[in-house]
Structure formats: structure tokens, C-alpha cells
Amino acid sequence: MKAVISESYGGPELLEIAEVPVPQVGPNGVLVRVHASSVNPVDWKLRKGQLSALWNLRFPVIWGCDFSGVVDRVGRNVTLYKSGDEVYGFKHGKVAKTYRGTYAEYAVIPESAVSAKPASLSHQEAAAVPLAALTAWQALMGQGSLTAGNRVLIHAGSGGVGTFAVQIAKAHGAYVAATGGPRNQEFLRQLGADLVIDYTREKFEEKVSGYDLVLDGVGQSVWAGSLRVLRRGGRLITLALPIPQEKAGKLHFFATALAGVLGGALRAMAAGKRLVITQVKPRGAELEKITALIQSGKVRPVIERSFPLEQIGEAHRLSEAGHVRGKLVVTID
Secondary structure, three states, X not given: OEEEEEOOOOOHHHOEEEEOOXXXXXXXXXXXXXXXXXXXXXXXXXXXXXXXXXXXXXXOEEOOOEEEEEXXXXXXXXXXXXXXXXXXXXXXXXXXXXXXXXXXXXXXXXXXXXXXOOOOOOHHHHHOOHHHHHHHHHHHHHHOOOOOOOEEEEOOOOOHHHHHHHHHHHHOOOEEEEEEOHHHHHHHHHHOOOEEEEOOOOOHHHHOOOEEEXXXXXXXXXXXXXXXXXXXXXXEEEOOOOOOOOOOOHHHHHHHHHHHHHHHHHHHHXXXXXXXXXXXXXXXXXXXXXXXXXXXOOOOOOEEEEEEHHHHHHHHHHHHHXXXXXXXXXXXX
């Protein structure tokens, strides 16, 4: 099969298309013929080696998390899916010291991470959903225990996770404020944001107060202000663990992360608030709930640009540069 591989950590120029064997299916696996994937920040962070202190991988690797495609065959213990089913989801590609992701014509996915593709979406549209939407869902509905009437501030509202977070929060009856750049002000209103803050000329902590939740996809630079806008007992949920921006040894990696998290947690605790670090998990059952919102018209994926597999390097460059509206999709066939 055709797949995008890396022979080492480094820049996007190291991504190359190669012929590799079709993966074998275990008893609980689903072999999917992948039609489309998408680019998430974790893909290029892994490629650069930013997470190598956590995962010491054996090369070559296949990056990529999201997928949308058709079931080719299933393992003997799989009961929910069969050959020919249209499915989508995301996977953690790490197995032992290897990494086998979804920038490939075929991928094996655990049954628990698979969900039926929304009938209203193309494979390209569906591939833009799983990791980003589940991140927003698990942060808001799980860690945040969001309920109707909550006041929620979403940083980077026009990004991959942010676009889903705005829509999911509105679908559950929250009042939503979102930060974004000048070109995304009207776009965020169209997504459903009640209040839009231009972070290039406004201080969000001067615009809002008494909020129940803040969802942070930016990082430590917004933590202090975010804690100030929360009510007592409110939660700052961050997706951006403070880690070195380049490949680092284990000691430097964990020292940086621990210092950042501990400092933020102590400031939050002193104010009677909470700092929560969240990491998305591939759960097909939760993706089904997002599918229901998509089918009802309450949530939609936003795609800034689509790339053929041969241009995966350019897709990574654009994602790494930042300020992408929604998602970047990669078409496999």
C-alpha cells in the first residue's frame, strides 16, 4: 500500500511516500481502506520530535491520526462493523516502539475507536472531525461538565478544536465567548459565538468575567488572564501542555512541563479555581454523540484547504505556521 513515512525526526521535507505492507488485523481490529485523513498539531509535533521524551519510536513511522474510509475486513472478535461499512474516527498510532498512523491507504483501528461515518458528510468532510471534535467534547462535556446556561470562553475559536468547541457548547445551551484574529470575527459569529473578542486589539480579561469554563488551545500565555475571568469554582481546561518547542531530553521535557503545570495549578488553587490538563482519547461511543449533532445540523466541520497525499509536506507547513481556520484535509484517493 501507499503510505507517508518518516525515517527520522525533523522537518516536513522528511515526509515521503513509500510502498509498505498492508497491516495485519488482530482479533479486535478493523482494517479500514482510508479515503481521507487530516492534519492535527500532534502530527507535526511528533514529526519534529517534540514528544520524543515521551515516545522513543523506532523508524520508519507513518504519522496521522484521523481517518474516514470503508471497512475492508475485521478481526474475529469484532461485532459492530463489517466489510463495506463507511466509518470514521481517529487512532493513537503508537504500538510498542512503532507508530503506524493514518496517512496511508489502509490502517488498522481498534473497534472501540471506530464510529459509523455521518451519512451527510463526504469522506473528506468526515476526516476533519474526529480528533478535534472529540478533544472539544471530552474537554467541555467531560472535564468541564458543561450544562445549559454555563458561560464559556474558548480561546482560538477559529482553530480545529475551537470551531467544534463553539458549536458543541452552543448546542448544549451555553453562552459562548471566543477569541480570534481580525479575519475570523464574523466567521465566529456565524459559528454561533455570542461574543467575539479580537485578541490583536482587545484584552479578553477586560471583556468578560464570572465565567464557568475556559477552554485553552493557546498555552501558558493566556493562563493568568483566563483564571481572572473565571468565577470561584470555575475551571480552566488546557489542551496545551507546557513543553519545549523543539526536541528535548527527558529531564528538560519533564522539568519544563512540571514547572508550568505546577505553577498554574497553584495559582488556580489559591483563587479557588481549577487548572485541568486534558488529553483526548479515541472513543467511538463519544464520536457517535458528535455524529448525532452533525446529522441534526448543530455541528459542521470547517475545512480551510484540502491536499492530495503527495502534498502532505505542504499541509504540515501550513498547519505548523498557525492561524488555520478549521482543519486541513488530506485526500488519500
